[in-house]
Amino acid sequence: MAQPFPNNILGETASGMTEMFPKLLALHQGKVQEGKSDSSGKENGSTTSNSSQGNNAAFADTLGGQPFLQEPLEIVIDKNKHKLALISGDTIVRMYDVGLGGDRTPEGSFIITDKVVNPNGRSNGEFGSRGMQLSNTNYAIHGTNEPDSIGLDESLGCVRMRTGDVEELFALAPQGTPVRIGEDVLPDLTLVPEAKQRYQHTLVPKQNNPNKTYHWLN
Structure with missing residues (x-):
């Protein structure tokens, strides 16, 4: 996403972005998987729950222990x-x-x-x-x-x-x-x-x- 024009979706990078990106991606994927499980009527299981807890640990110092910005x-x-x-x-x-x-x-x-x-x-x-x-x-x-x-x-x-x-x-x-x-x-x-x-x-x-x-x- 951080590329030269015209593919410069992100025009700038920051020191913490590289470290945080995989954690945010995993958190997002966990929520998507959880939604699919809910819609199918099946139990979510402990794997998704444990994964979410591990990802949320990355945000322990933010408000509510969640990514600060929840909306686009x-x-x-x-x-x-x-x-x-x-x-x-x-x-x-x-x-x-x-x-x-x-x-x-x-x-x-x-x-x-x-x-x-x-x-x-x-x-x-x-x-x-x-x-x-x-x-x-x-x-x-x-x-x-x-x-x-x-x-x-x-x-x-x-x-x-x-x-x-x-x-x-x-x-x-x-x-x-x-x-x-x-x-x-x-x-x-x-x-x-x-x-x-x-x-x-x-x-x-x-x-x-x-x-x-x-x-x-x-």
Whole structure:
């Protein structure tokens, strides 16, 4: 999943990912097998139970002894508040201030398609160091060389982010992440983890796209 463009489903890696991935995969497979056993009306047996307990031990220091994020990631952009939230169910993973375009910023549901490093060919271009296209449109979530526009409606419709923010979001949100844009769409919070420092990640090489010039509505 962590490959050069256009197969960069994961754009960044972290030191603990390689170690944790097989444990998460085994936990997921155990739940799938348990579901199949339940639907067939047969007993689950001790093998699945013991396996689940062993996998859960990897999360002994997390809330409830379970993987912290139980639901798929989603990006929600609130036009009234000029906020972008990366959420999992009722958990807000990150919250950022963004610049928008007022009525020029479309409302609705999209997904992250192209994820591009330096979409202008340089990190200080009008789209900054990272860009994430919204479905098959001319709109994207991207960096900006006009940081004073964050919190305002000065774009032509795209979602502008500060450099550190867009680089962290690029690292956290994989290709295919749903994006929902509207007014007053932030979830009612029941759980908000603290974010005292940036997500520590390593950029996957070759995530630029030299074969395309992006003409997003900045």
